[in-house]
Amino acid sequence: MSFLLTVILLLICTCAYIRAMFPNLLDKNKTGLLGIFWKCARIGERKSxxxxxxxxVMAFSILFMQ
Structure with missing residues (x-):
């Protein structure tokens, strides 16, 4: 469970960072398979x-729970 949370959070944070640096890279792919990255960037921006x-919480669980 912890691994899945780590992967999802890293994907959201990475996509939000890429969209902040290069907005056109993700904005042109709003649909389809690559639209997942655009949606992750939106989640990272709006639900920061x-x-x-x-x-x-993830850092605490990785450092102290494992």
Whole structure:
């Protein structure tokens, strides 16, 4: 479960960062298979406080629970 949370959070954070640096790269692929990355970027932008809390929880669980 922890691995899946790690992968999803890293995908969301990476997509949000890429969209902040190169907006045209993700904006042209809003549909289809590559649309997943655009949707992850939108989640990272709009739900950033929740994503940040999940990142802290993930870091705590990786450092102290395993």
């Amino acid at each position: 406080p929740y994503v940040a809390v999940c990142c802290v």
